[in-house]
Amino acid sequence: MPKEDCKYWDKCYQRNPAHLSKFNHPEKTEEKDKDKKVAPKRSASAQPEEKANPNESSSSTESGNMEDQQEQARGSYETETAELQKEALSNISGKNYMEILEKRIRLSVQQEYDNLCETNEFIRHKFLVEMPPDFYEFWKFVGTLKTDTSKPKTAGLEHLDKVFQLQLVGPFEFLAGKFHGAKMGEPGDYLRHWRFYYDPPEFQTIFVRRGTGIHYGYWRDVPQDKENLLIARNDSAKGCEFEFVAGNIFDAFLYFLEHDFLGTPFTTGQLSGAKKAVPKYLSDHSLELPQLDRLQRERNKRVVAKTFHRAGIVVPFDRKTQVGYRALAVSDAELKKMLALLEHKDIDGQAAKQAVLEKLQPVANAAIIAVDESDFGSALELGTDLFSSGHKELHMLASSLLVPAYSMLSRPQFIAIAKAHMEQRSREVNLCMFEVLK
Numbered sequence: 001m002p003k004e005d006c007k008y009w010d011k012c013y014q015r016n017p018a019h020l021s022k023f024n025h026p027e028k029t030e031e032k033d034k035d036k037k038v039a040p041k042r043s044a045s046a047q048p049e050e051k052a053n054p055n056e057s058s059s060s061t062e063s064g065n066m067e068d069q070q071e072q073a074r075g076s077y078e079t080e081t082a083e084l085q086k087e088a089l090s091n092i093s094g095k096n097y098m099e100i101l102e103k104r105i106r107l108s109v110q111q112e113y114d115n116l117c118e119t120n121e122f123i124r125h126k127f128l129v130e131m132p133p134d135f136y137e138f139w140k141f142v143g144t145l146k147t148d149t150s151k152p153k154t155a156g157l158e159h160l161d162k163v164f165q166l167q168l169v170g171p172f173e174f175l176a177g178k179f180h181g182a183k184m185g186e187p188g189d190y191l192r193h194w195r196f197y198y199d200p201p202e203f204q205t206i207f208v209r210r211g212t213g214i215h216y217g218y219w220r221d222v223p224q225d226k227e228n229l230l231i232a233r234n235d236s237a238k239g240c241e242f243e244f245v246a247g248n249i250f251d252a253f254l255y256f257l258e259h260d261f262l263g264t265p266f267t268t269g270q271l272s273g274a275k276k277a278v279p280k281y282l283s284d285h286s287l288e289l290p291q292l293d294r295l296q297r298e299r300n301k302r303v304v305a306k307t308f309h310r311a312g313i314v315v316p317f318d319r320k321t322q323v324g325y326r327a328l329a330v331s332d333a334e335l336k337k338m339l340a341l342l343e344h345k346d347i348d349g350q351a352a353k354q355a356v357l358e359k360l361q362p363v364a365n366a367a368i369i370a371v372d373e374s375d376f377g378s379a380l381e382l383g384t385d386l387f388s389s390g391h392k393e394l395h396m397l398a399s400s401l402l403v404p405a406y407s408m409l410s411r412p413q414f415i416a417i418a419k420a421h422m423e424q425r426s427r428e429v430n431l432c433m434f435e436v437l438k
Helices: 017-022 030-038 054-090 094-116 121-127 133-144 155-164 171-175 187-192 249-259 268-284 292-300 332-343 349-372 376-388 392-408 412-423
Strands: 166-168 203-209 214-219 230-235 243-246 303-305
Touching (some): 094 121, 121 171, 121 187, 155 166, 155 268, 187 412, 203 249, 214 243, 214 249, 230 292, 243 249, 332 376, 349 392, 376 392, 392 412
Antiparallel strands (some): 203 214, 214 230, 230 243
């Protein structure tokens, strides 16, 4: 391929072999170079016969030559750099370029993750909710139970696990530093972290009795709510029903020790000590246990419909105009009878699914129409019941009801949680995302 002429031509001072091999330059004789060096530079307005001051002429000539050389050097350097960069990029294949780009993206994401781990903002960012004050206060209390001073963050947590078979999970694991340096997962992994089979988006697990489906968690009717939350309990091995057992996390801990902890003669002293430690800590820090009955009565006033999980749903409802919720086209008993077909052993699975969907479709259509008329609670109730039934064949229909309901209720966090859960819904009892990512 013929070489191009250098745009600086006879003024080019570049001597780099890479540059000279790419561009043509005029041949320079020693005489011409000598004449160039000694020839004075004249201004355009000066007459040929006029002679300037010798000293001034020499000074201006040297100054002009120096500026020209510097300008030419800069231009040549920029040209050469651009050429070399172009050549370097041309030698990188598309595959290598994508690998470099992906590596940079991973490093950027990792840096963002590491920064997020330095604040409690991690919880809101990964779990899409904020924790109430009693959650952080209980973590301080757990720290007073520690027996291993070499593990200041996790000693109390490990003590509860070892003595009472009580695992503090989810956001507690963040406070314990377990997410720091852990392998990063997809957004859905964090939303499924310790989410049991029947857990609706409104529920967030915080306690688990090791090796069982018994778990406790905060119940939020609104994602942003972090005040006056109730603690609910479910045993996934027995079904979808939830029970409200405590007004805050301290009360839930006492409930667990009383009802779910299987003690032995060797743990009697430790059990008694833990039960005494709670009221002492609350007294020392001027805290009180909220009355569960009062909190339940207040919530029950806002419940518009009971659901299969027995916790009910809460949506804005104007009792004067009756806007916000309308009853489903079928009763709970009729709905359960329809869904029972999916469990009928004498009917082919696909045929049973089709039969159930045909019966459910008019009910679902009525709920969607209710959403269009601002009765958002109807679609939320039906979608929740279909989810709570446990039949994965109904996930698509449940999603078509929950998504518009949560959207119109301004609860997008619950949409993300519901979708992530139904993508990988598991009946296992060890639902730690760290195990999944191994």
